[in-house]
Every structure is written in C-alpha cells, then in structure tokens.
Amino acid sequence: MAPATSVPFLDAARGQPAAHTPVWFMRQAGRSLPEYRAVRGEGSILDAIKRPDDAAELTLQPVRRYGVDAAVLYSDIVVPAHAVGFGIDVAPGTGPVAPEPFRDHTDLHRLREFEPEADTPYVLDTVRTLARELPANVPLLAFAGAPFTVASYLVEGRPSRTYEHTKRMMHTVPALWHALMERLTQHAVASIGSQLRNGARAFQLFDSWAGNLSRADYDQFVFPHSQAVFTQLREQFPDTPGIHFGIGCDHLLERMYAAGPTVLGLDWRTPISEARRRMGADLVVQGNLDPALVLAGTEVALEGARAVLADNTLADGSRHPGHIFNLGHGVNPSTNPDVLHAVVDLVQKATTR
C-alpha cells in the first residue's frame, strides 16, 4: 500500500505514479443513488445547493458508497448567474431555463460581477465542511461552467439542439458576445478561486456543449475566454490541477488542451491512446468509459473499464501514470449503483502498485 499521505487523484493529475489509478464519476452525486433521492426530494437543484448541510451530504454520499478518489462539489454551472440575479433557474426534468434570455446590451446589466463570498456564502460553507470531513486522500474538486456553455444557456434561455441564438450573437454582434464571455470568465475564475481558497484542491471547467461549435467558431469566439480562465487560475493557484472537459469535442481537443488545463477530459468517443498520439505522449487524461455501457450491467461495464485501462497502457505493457478514470459523460440517472461500485473496485484493484 502507498503511504497515508498519498493522494492518487493529485498524483495522477500531475502525471506522477499514484498508489492506484484514481477514479471518480461526473455526476456521481445524483439521482442514480437512492440516498441522494432521499435527501434531495423534488424542486430545483439551486435550492438544495443553498442548504450547506444537504449539499455537503450529497457530495459525500458517493465517496462513502463507492470509495472514489475524488469528491466533486455538489453544485450547478448556473449558480453564479443565478446568484447575481440574472434570472435563471434549473427546471427539474428540463435543465436551465431563463424566462428572459440574454439577447442585447441591456442584458449585461443583469449580469454583474460575481462575488462568491457575498453572493454564495452557502457554497463556501459547503466547501469548508467538505474540506474538514473528507478523507485526506480524497480531494474536493471545485467546478464551474466554462464561459461558452453558461452563455449558451443564458442566450438560448433553455437547452438547445441548434444553439441558434448563441451562434447568431457571435456572428452578428461579436462585441456583445465577447462582453458576455468576459463577464462569464470573471464568474468562472471567481467561483473556482473561491472554492480553492476554501478547501478544494483541484478543479474542473465544464464546457459541456462546446462540441457543437465548428473549430473556426471555437477559435474565434470561445478559446480566448477559456484560456483566460486557466491562465488566471494558474497565476493564483500555480500548483492546482485543472481539468477541461466537453462532450463530442474530438474536433476541438487540441484547442481545449491549448487553453491551458493540466488534464484533458475525454468523452468515450476519442481513445486515450489517440489523444496522446495527437497531443503528446505525456498528456494527462481523464475518462472515458461510455456511460451507456454502465447501463448494460456489470459484465459489460467491467469489460468496458478493462478496455479503458488497456487503452492507457504503454508500449512496454506498463500503465501510463497520467490517467484519472472516469466515465465519458455524467452518470445516467437510471444507472445501477452496484455496477459503478464494481467499476471502482476493478479500477483500484487492477492498478494498485
């Protein structure tokens, strides 16, 4: 066994040999867990986030049940925009909904700078509780939505398939678009920074829907802002690993990596070995079991998990140290927790040094 001070998640995030390949799951705190549903009840996630005891408990549940190597703050990417009074909520079963979407310059006034200590003291209460209660080898991950994905919710007013209004704004009023993105850059940096100052030890920037953009649009309208998030956080927290993740972003991976993360999150589409071929043999990756395979039962899930581990194997048969095991997307609400538990056990046991 590794010494008690070993933190597998942080070791792997830095590309250093860890006691075992760390594993956690996006949306590991969620409706797939009966203990989650018992605490959470119905209603908006934003209300649950405002109750530090509940938010801390929901964050801890998957750590207790699965023995995962990281906890991710129970939160939502629209928390800062909601907290500054933009007028956005999360409708159960639908997702973020803004009755008055962001469409012109006057809407900037509804989106002032985010001051986490004043605007979301309950979030920082939760973070401090978790920093106290989590085992020393299970770091808390801060998180925030990337400027593009948050902007898409503000501009569309609801989940979208076409990103019609967002893309129109980029191309017809680029100055307004960039002003919006700069404001959301401040939100992301302030949000993650405040979580890190209160006890989180790494962070993930979620640009979940960036994959809907062409590379040209990403480069022109998104990249500079996501890069600013990573640059500013690196200046403030030079040793803190940051993960950059999106769905269906195979065509953007080089650019998302160039934005400055320590770790590149992969969905299940891009093989780990292919990502290293494209972005360098030292690339530290997070991922990337298809969450649909977890729905197919333990046998299929474990077969898939073994394939992910094999994909992280070097030519000499050893495993690459720079790998954090995860699904390629959030846990589906209908997932059987026992299957996820079996995946955690397999990953940790198969990779223990």
Added chain:
Amino acid sequence: MAPATSVPFLDAARGQPAAHTPVWFMRQAGRSLPEYRAVRGEGSILDAIKRPDDAAELTLQPVRRYGVDAAVLYSDIVVPAHAVGFGIDVAPGTGPVAPEPFRDHTDLHRLREFEPEADTPYVLDTVRTLARELPANVPLLAFAGAPFTVASYLVEGRPSRTYEHTKRMMHTVPALWHALMERLTQHAVASIGSQLRNGARAFQLFDSWAGNLSRADYDQFVFPHSQAVFTQLREQFPDTPGIHFGIGCDHLLERMYAAGPTVLGLDWRTPISEARRRMGADLVVQGNLDPALVLAGTEVALEGARAVLADNTLADGSRHPGHIFNLGHGVNPSTNPDVLHAVVDLVQKATTR
C-alpha cells in the same frame, strides 16, 4: 457556361472539374418551404411517401426554387422497415417510433428481407417520375439509412440520447446484433439499388447517429456492415458515386471513409482542409456550412459559405474539384428559404469556371 451535358454534381463527386461547385441541401424538401407545407399537410411522412405525385412534387420543389444541383428523393430512412411490416411509424414532432422495439431473436421474424418492387412500388413510381421530370444536369440522389442508424430506431423504439438498448444489445447479444445489421444491410442495398435501377444517379447512405459510438464499438459492430453496403453497391453499380454521412463523426471519419464511399460527408465540425490532411489530398467531400449560421440571416450565411469555399482552396489559390457544397446537417424547419437561395447563388456564381 459549361456544355449542356455537364452534370456538376457527378463531375465533382468523381473529383473532376465541374462547371461550378455543385450545391444541394440535406432536407432541402421540408418544412422550411411554404410550398412543402401546402402539399404535405399534417400526418406521417410515410403516408406522403406513398403518394408518388406528392412525393415527386416535394422532391422537385427545392430544385425549382433554389436551382440546386441535385434532387434527393423525398423519403425516410425507416421506409424499408415500415414496408416489411416491422411496426414503425414516424410521429410528427417526435420522429421514428416503434411501439414494440427490436429486443430479441423473435423480433427478427418481423423484419424479413426487403423487396422494393413488391414492398414499395410507390417509391419506384416516384423515382421514375423524377427521372423523367428533372433537368438532365440535376441528378436524383437515392438514399437509405445506414444499418446502425436504422437499427438504433428499431432497438430503442424512439429517438434516444444514450442509445442504451442498442449498445446493450451489441455487447450482450452480439450474434443477434450482427443478424439485425445483416438484415438492415440487405434493406439498404436493395433500397438504394432499386432507386438506382429506376433512375437515380448517385446515392447517400445516412448514418446520422453513428457519432454516438466509440471508435471501438464502431469498428466492431458497425463498420463491417456499412462496408458491405458500399461493397455490394459498387459491384452492382461500379460507376455510381456514393456519399457516406453522419453527424458528430469527427472521430470516425477515417473508418467511415474506409467503408468505401466515393464522397465523405462532413458536418460543420470538421474543416474540409483538415479532412484532406487526415484522409488524403484527393478526398472528395460534401459539406459543410453550419445550418445554425443559415438561421442568422443572409449576411452571416454568406460569410459562412465563403469560409467553406475558402476551406476548399488549394495552396495555389485554385479550388479543389472534389467538393459538393452542402450544409453540415439537414435544413432546420425555421430556415428562411431566401437565405438558402442566396447561398446557392453565391456558391454557383463564385465558382463558375
């Protein structure tokens, strides 16, 4: 002007210099056109397809209005499965719905071989009418759903985000999966073959949702069957160009090209120049203007169209002959037809030799 016998679509599909870069739009016959809505009314698309006069008229409308360089048969990818009595319909506003999805071996009996002349004589009536009525320089494109995308509708029973049941079948009962795919390969080959024998002059195989698969799953469970479609059609119709298209398939493009198409369809995510860098300088491509840019008005749409044309430019400033202009996905129903018309004019005029 080029001689009257020039067919820009077929020239470009073969990588030969065309009178101009040909242009057509996926779903160019659709709800974006008022004349479409007038003919089509409400009800299932499958009923409209059974009326050859209406189906031919709907196919011709965008040719008349826009002067596009190809007509695509007004049809739907579930037509063969519906015609053999599987029990699938297209619900307006939802998409394909199968009340009893394909889940086990007994369901194979509901999916017998497809005999186009006997099962869908109305489709071939439509094709023959179009072959007579279309201008000589505007070929009719045959089309069919690729085995995977059709299978996903049969197995899920409705449009899906996770492809949970489909992926489970692949991994838990692979023999059943492959039997289903072999049957759907026969459907696709028979459907496209019958359209080609009755007057269509090229074809497109739509694997719209293949992009949801990991490369490993695509290779193991889909590639052999899509390759069989192209191989069998090439044996029967050696000079007929075939296009292979899917959404969000950046990570699969090498494999989709290896399946054997003449032309690789690109959605808006992958730059044309990047596709040629990956798959060869001679690659013939179709695409790839983001349909969301067409929703943003004429100016943005034309700017986007010029960028697509520029992306098809060779180092010496000349344009690559192997390019068929299209959107990167189907026309959105809320599209303004005048914007599409302006795109057609721009592409044809800017590229006329």
